[in-house]
Amino acid sequence: MKTSTFSSRPTEHTATQGSETMNPTPELIKQLAGGSGALDGVVVLDLSRVLAGPFAGEILADLGATVIKIENPNDPDVSRGFPPYLSAGDEEFSAYYGQYNRGKLGTTINLAEPAGKQVLKDLVKNADILVENFRPGTMDKLGVGYETLAEINPALVYAAISGYGQTGSRSRRPAFDSTAQAAGGLWSMTGYEDMPPVRVGVVIGDISAALFALIGTLSALRHAERSGEGQLVDVAQIDSVLAITETAVVDYTVDGTVAKPEGNDHAWVRPYGLFDCADGQVFFAGYTDKLWKVSCELFGTPEAATDPEIDTMRKRFDEAVYERKVKPVVQSWFANRTQSELEEMAGDTVPLTALRDVGEVVDDPGTAEREMIVEADYGPMGTLKMFGQPIKLSRTPAVPNRKANRLGEHTDVVLKEFAGYTDDAIAELKNGGVI
Known part of the structure; x- marks a missing residue:
């Protein structure tokens, strides 16, 4: 009924060196x-x-x-x-x-x-x-x-x-x-x-x-x-x-903490999330000390980088401190600027990008550049x-x-x-x- 015409490997399945077991596709x-x-x-x-x-x-x-x-x-x-x-x-x-x-x-x-x-x-x-x-x-x-x-x-x-x-x-x-x-x-x-x-x-x-x-x-x-x-x-x-649940397993096994919905915020990394701007929303992450300092200087509030209440990453991670001191500063940076203005101003320096729908992503020149x-x-x-x-x-x-x-x-x-x-x-x- 049949006679073999193609084989992807040697007939005897013995150990071989390298990748010579594969034959080119007909x-x-x-x-x-x-x-x-x-x-x-x-x-x-x-x-x-x-x-x-x-x-x-x-x-x-x-x-x-x-x-x-x-x-x-x-x-x-x-x-x-x-x-x-x-x-x-x-x-x-x-x-x-x-x-x-x-x-x-x-x-x-x-x-x-x-x-x-x-x-x-x-x-x-x-x-x-x-x-x-x-x-x-x-x-x-x-x-x-x-x-x-x-x-x-x-x-x-x-x-x-x-x-x-x-x-x-x-x-x-x-x-x-x-x-x-x-x-x-x-x-x-x-x-x-x-x-x-x-x-x-x-x-x-x-x-x-x-x-x-x-x-x-x-x-x-x-x-x-x-x-x-x-x-x-x-x-x-x-x-x-x-x-792919990130830290949820170790949060539970180490501290007994059960992961819960956090919306657009990270469980403990701050600032790290979605923020309103003049014509939509942007994602911004400035949680490390380096990124926080650069962002404060970039947006004209250098004093926030040296404020003793929020001058270290661990201090900014505190939820109450973040809500009271950090979040209002970040919101002030974005409130009167558009997505394009913010990306032009900071997109090459800190993690900041506009929230786009799939249609905008498909039509984005950057998507085409990556084929x-x-x-x-x-x-x-x-x-x-x-x-x-x-x-x-x-x-x-x-x-x-x-x-x-x-x-x-x-x-x-x-x-x-x-x-x-x-x-x-x-x-x-x-x-x-x-x-």
């Missing part, structure tokens, strides 16, 4: 998935859905890996239906899906079918990484869990992102981003003390889990390249959220502008300005190039509803 695949990069030659099977897993896969693709997006032909990634949409006539395409699945090859496999399981196993033979974000136990139930796939490819790095992790009494619980924000303590810390808690405005549970999964996956890949030994990378959203808005051409449906890649590599730059796949768009070429399937074998799988 030219046909490069033409479809984009150019080379730091991860050229790394093959990723992305079985994930919605955001946490797809975001991790998107970054791997941006950095040069060949990422194969695998979806159930009868139950594709639900985010394909998320707004907003690019459209032309009756045709539409989810920009949400496009942003998190750019540069990936689209493949469909029905893992409920025995033949579908075999297709995945055949792809795993020549893969470096597999990413999934199903509820723990799902892949095992399908017969393609980590232990099974590791027998086929001992060097496989298997990244599993879930709500509560692969172990523990809560592991089988379903979870979304807000589950992690609630269970991880973050929700209780956000908002204002005299109001109900407020959810963080982005899916930080998904995003943090994606980034921690990437760190773990690339660490495990490095080990696999040296030893031929893969491993399971287990990342939980709730763990990821807990790990943080990129475009992908979707033909008649138009051009999709999306966020770029914040990781800037000087020798192997990322390539984020690419289209996302249509459902099953590259199934044939993936099975031919990565599993050696013939046209007849592919036709048989299609006729059987497997792909």
Whole structure:
């Protein structure tokens, strides 16, 4: 049925020196998935859905890996239906899906079918990484869990992102981003003390889990390249959220203090927050002795820097002293000046920046200078502008300005190039509803 045509590593998984285990990506695949990069030659099977897993896969693709997006032909990634949409006539395409699945090859496999399981196993033979974000136990139930796939490819790095992790009494619980924000303590810390808690405005549970999964996956890949030994990378959203709660954990374990909502203020660093100005608001941080002295001189109140009540950082941290002595001084600096005046006056000297909405950020020349808005051409449906890649590599730059796949768009070429399937074998799988 097949003959292998591509391998990302030596057949024998023995320890090797350096990064010579990776073979360059075949030219046909490069033409479809984009150019080379730091991860050229790394093959990723992305079985994930919605955001946490797809975001991790998107970054791997941006950095040069060949990422194969695998979806159930009868139950594709639900985010394909998320707004907003690019459209032309009756045709539409989810920009949400496009942003998190750019540069990936689209493949469909029905893992409920025995033949579908075999297709995945055949792809795993020549893969470096597999990413999934199903509820723990799902892949095992399908017969393609980590232990099974590791027998086929001992060097496989298997990244599993879930709500509560692969172990523990809560592991089988379903979870979304807000589950992690609630269970991880973050929700209780956000908002204002005299109001109900407020959810963080982005899916930080998904995003943090994606980034921690990437760190773990690339660490495990490095080990696999040296030893031929893969491993399971287990990342939980709730763990990821807990790990980004700053000092909340040590505040509790050392002093017994439970973190509470602080609004736009820091729990103890002062001045550090959002302040009103003539035409909006600015963020300002002048809490160190050096920044406080510079700010006082810059805004024409040098005497505040030597005032014995507020002349040291520790004194300014005192909440009562801050409210009585420091805050009125800072407010006087900003009240009659506009955002642009303040940035022009102080933005290059102290941490001071205007509070901007996303539209202003997208249109800001500084955003363009950092190539943080990129475009992908979707033909008649138009051009999709999306966020770029914040990781800037000087020798192997990322390539984020690419289209996302249509459902099953590259199934044939993936099975031919990565599993050696013939046209007849592919036709048989299609006729059987497997792909």
